[in-house]
Amino acid sequence: MTVIQKAEVTHRSYVFFDVDDTLISVKSMLSFQDYWYQVTGDSEAEARYRADLREHMHEQACWNALNRLYYQHFAGRAELEVTRRGKEWFVWAQEQHPSFYHIPVVEELRAHQKAGREVVFVSGSFPALLKPIAEELGVRHILCTRLEVRDGRYTGEILAPQTIGDGKVEAIQQFLSGQGVSAETCYAYGDDLSDLPMLKAVGNATVVGGGRGLESHARELGWRVVMPA
DSSP states (O other), rough: OOOOOOSOOSSSEEEEOBBBTTTTTSOOOHHHHHHHHHHOOHHHHHHHHHHHHHHHHHOOOOOOHHHHHHHTTTTBBHHHHHHHHHHHHHHHHHHTTTTOOOOHHHHHHHHHHHTEEEEEEEEOOOHHHHHHHHHHTOOOEEEEEEEEEEEEEEEEEEEEEEOOOOHHHHHHHHHHHHHHOOOOOOOEEEEEEGGGHHHHHHSSEEEEESSHHHHHHHHHHEEEEOOOO
16 A cells, blocks of 8 residues: 655655566566567577577676666667567567556555656666656656667667666766756655665665565665565
């Protein structure tokens, strides 16, 4: 049950939400690759991607390095095609996962919106996947991975700041500086240990249970914990 106060907000405030495993029950980037290779049939590229996952994705993986490695597999893809496939993926993913959203966390988001706070996504995922989710949930601001594009195609490189770990804090600070709002008045939600810098950077942190290592920090720091289901 959400316990957010719904009284009128007397100052500007933003609520920063991680997305994968916080608001939604799937890892959008991995799910999208499954869909991409299913519809494109590029078996050679898929084999290289799967080999990289087997080698580098594990419980102790460095999320920053894994994030960069992931986007290297976008090299040569047309930006417009990825955008179109992202919209298709959103429909496909909800068909594949009837519990696509973590309903208790979405309820938290809705309560913040009702209280007059602006929600901002902060994610290592990319716009083609996050925009359909944002549109459905009425979210206007997205801080996420930006991919380098040349002649309409991705190079496989990403632009700073990388919105993982400390990079989320950098992106939030840049955003709040432009809005003239203090981080102390803001809220943040995350599920993974990599979200810890973001949660520490705001005045009001909430941990979504089930991720890597955050619940122990929540107990030590007196943060709220919301279970995803």
